[in-house]
Amino acid sequence: xxxxxxxxxxxHASEIxxxxxxxxxxxxxxxxxxxxxxxxxxxxxxxxxxxNTIARLERDGFVTTAPYQPIALTARGRRLATACRKRHETxxxxxxKIGVSPATAVxxxxxxxxxxxxxxxxxxKRILSxxxxxxxxxxxxxxxxLH
Amino acid sequence: xxxxxxxxxxxHASEIxxxxxxxxxxxxxxxxxxxxxxxxxxxxxxxxxxxNTIARLERDGFVTTAPYQPIALTARGRRLATACRKRHETxxxxxxKIGVSPATAVxxxxxxxxxxxxxxxxxxKRILSxxxxxxxxxxxxxxxxLH
DNA sequence: TTCGAATGTTAGCCGAAGCTAAGAAGGATG
DNA sequence: CATCCTTCTTAGCTTCGGCTAACATTCGAA
Numbered sequence: 001x002x003x004x005x006x007x008x009x010x011x012h013a014s015e016i017x018x019x020x021x022x023x024x025x026x027x028x029x030x031x032x033x034x035x036x037x038x039x040x041x042x043x044x045x046x047x048x049x050x051x052n053t054i055a056r057l058e059r060d061g062f063v064t065t066a067p068y069q070p071i072a073l074t075a076r077g078r079r080l081a082t083a084c085r086k087r088h089e090t091x092x093x094x095x096x097k098i099g100v101s102p103a104t105a106v107x108x109x110x111x112x113x114x115x116x117x118x119x120x121x122x123x124x125k126r127i128l129s130x131x132x133x134x135x136x137x138x139x140x141x142x143x144x145x146l147h
Numbered sequence: 148x149x150x151x152x153x154x155x156x157x158x159h160a161s162e163i164x165x166x167x168x169x170x171x172x173x174x175x176x177x178x179x180x181x182x183x184x185x186x187x188x189x190x191x192x193x194x195x196x197x198x199n200t201i202a203r204l205e206r207d208g209f210v211t212t213a214p215y216q217p218i219a220l221t222a223r224g225r226r227l228a229t230a231c232r233k234r235h236e237t238x239x240x241x242x243x244k245i246g247v248s249p250a251t252a253v254x255x256x257x258x259x260x261x262x263x264x265x266x267x268x269x270x271x272k273r274i275l276s277x278x279x280x281x282x283x284x285x286x287x288x289x290x291x292x293l294h
Numbered sequence: 295t296t297c298g299a300a301t302g303t304t305a306g307c308c309g310a311a312g313c314t315a316a317g318a319a320g321g322a323t324g
Numbered sequence: 325c326a327t328c329c330t331t332c333t334t335a336g337c338t339t340c341g342g343c344t345a346a347c348a349t350t351c352g353a354a
Contacts, residue, residue, distance in 0.1 A: 050332095195343070
């Protein structure tokens, strides 16, 4: 504990970047274009806020914009969006697998996805594809005879 | 999707409140008192930052302070700390259970804990105490013969 | 007892993410 | 064409969580 706490501030910024980029990619996939109004409605913030955030994303090389034009992702933005979407899907599927309701899985996966390391993500994927790990040591049986 | 995005800003604030309150409780448990310097080292931020944050916590009724005195938790602060600690422990134990390494479990649980709903937490607890759920439908076998 | 290190506090700055209010661009429609 | 509505942009404000720099307090030694 200790070192990773530097993350706090700058991580929060990139979480929002990830959320925006992911949403923009979704809109483009759905409707072919993404307009700032789409993001206003999606994130439930004002136009001004979306504008600020998009300006930051452009500054950081994730999107390109022009006045009154739709928002386009750069190659870098697309890469990030794809990575986020996959991670998001994994987390959500995993939550469903452990018995969380669909509605909660949607909500919680949005919060959790930004904090899941590669290693944890791999553990989730493994379980999704291979089933539960063997019980290693102590506790917990489920049926016992099982199939 | 949509409504819960209002959370963004104010949630981030309360995450930090939770982290601080949890840390303060830990120091008090360990050493009987918590000084601002402890938090400086723990969170790896400056004295000034800790001071600001503690002022906010005091404003919000989680701690009481007096100049050059140790930081004390209010009843409300203690309640929050206890809840956070339990939640944190559950998440960390769960990550270990799914096969994540101890070091990563420590790190990821710190990030994840703030985003886990009651329902998801319950699912984790259930698995920790009752073992893996039965396979409901399709996919995934693990060994097959097994023991 | 005075000095210096460690610890706390205060003031003032920055950037991110939110807001409101007001104005500019574009598109349908009379 | 003028008008009006929707969409978008700009300006300016707030709070939060960071920072540095400077000052105050406490306390253990020399």
